[in-house]
Amino acid sequence: AQSVTQLDSQVPVFEEAPVELRCNYSSSVSVYLFWYVQYPNQGLQLLLKYLSGSTLVKGINGFEAEFNKSQTSFHLRKPSVHISDTAEYFCAVSPTGNQFYFGTGTSLTVIP
Amino acid sequence: NAGVTQTPKFRVLKTGQSMTLLCAQDMNHEYMYWYRQDPGMGLRLIHYSVGEGTTAKGEVPDGYNVSRLKKQNFLLGLESAAPSQTSVYFCASSRVGELFFGEGSRLTVL
Numbered sequence: 550a551q552s553v554t555q556l557d558s559q560v561p562v563f564e565e566a567p568v569e570l571r572c573n574y575s576s577s578v579s580v581y582l583f584w585y586v587q588y589p590n591q592g593l594q595l596l597l598k599y600l601s602g603s604t605l606v607k608g609i610n611g612f613e614a615e616f617n618k619s620q621t622s623f624h625l626r627k628p629s630v631h632i633s634d635t636a637e638y639f640c641a642v643s644p645t646g647n648q649f650y651f652g653t654g655t656s657l658t659v660i661p
Numbered sequence: 662n663a664g665v666t667q668t669p670k671f672r673v674l675k676t677g678q679s680m681t682l683l684c685a686q687d688m689n690h691e692y693m694y695w696y697r698q699d700p701g702m703g704l705r706l707i708h709y710s711v712g713e714g715t716t717a718k719g720e721v722p723d724g725y726n727v728s729r730l731k732k733q734n735f736l737l738g739l740e741s742a743a744p745s746q747t748s749v750y751f752c753a754s755s756r757v758g759e760l761f762f763g764e765g766s767r768l769t770v771l
Contacts, residue, residue, distance in 0.1 A: 558701070581758055592665075592751060592762035593704075600758050639703060646757035647692045647711070653703035 551576050551642050555652035562630055563660050570625040570655045572640030582623040583641040583649070584614055593639060599623065600646075610634065635659045663687050667752050667763035674742045674770045682737040682766050684752030692755045693735040694719075695727060697748040698765070704751065710735055742770045 556571045574580065581600050585593040597608025604616040614625045623640060640652040665686045674680055686693065691712045696704040706719030710729040724746060726738045735754075739746060747770045752763040 583760075585760075585762075590765075592764045593760075594762070595759055598758060641760075643758075647755055648709075649694075649706075649755075649760055651696075651704040653701060 551580070551644060551650040553640055553642055553650050553652035555638075555640055555655050557655050558653065559656045559658070561658045561660055564632055565629050567628050568626065568630050568634075568657065570638050570640075570657065572623045572625065572652060574621050574623065574640075574642045574650075576621065576642060576644060578644050581643040581646055582614075582616060583643070584608065584612070584623070584625050585639045585641060585651075587637040587639065587654075589636070596625070596638070630657075630659045632659050632661060665752055665754055665761050665763040667750075667766050669766060670764065671767050672769070674739075674768065676743060676770060678742050679738070679740050680742065680768075681739075682750055682752070682768075684735045684737070684763060685733055686735075686752075686754040686761070687733065688754060688756070688761065689732070690754035690756055690761070691732075693729065694753045694755070694760070695725070695735065695737045696751045696753065697721065698751060699748050707737065707750075739768075742768075744770045746770050 552575045554573045562568045583598045584596040586596045587593045599616045607613045643649045694709040695707040708727040713732040750766045753760045
């Protein structure tokens, strides 16, 4: 079975500061990796995904993530956050492309 | 594009009542899912379907039933609601490599 660990449940950061949201997963097989974002009272939308190829993946709204196979990690980064980035962020893995396993989420709060 | 649509968006039930949540997708996806979201627990898979006429249990299926009579629709039923089923429910559909979510249905069981 797959498991996804998001080490930080809450991350407060000042506006225009950099941020990193951590995600580790356990899997003995190759997986697809995802970050989803959930704004208040909305559904989840895809931020970025790693299917294959370059380990550095760029997503929407200036976010990027790096796949590290040896450390089984897929950390999300942004060099300068905005107030509008305040949201819940979920890491997910999929061994097949059609079964998805989610972490418990990280609540990012951007402080003015 | 509508994408994934869930109805209703809000519902309050009394313990023991039954209800059905409807999910519709217009992307011709084979796979559909029902998740529940609870604080501190992320998303947990209730049931899923790999195609019309098929359903399968996920991580937390007890107390729920599902049906996929048409490819575009995936229904989630609660036969006898319990307070532990108070949650936000999300429907999703997928093509390989991406999940598409509805906006959620907030259910409160008193």
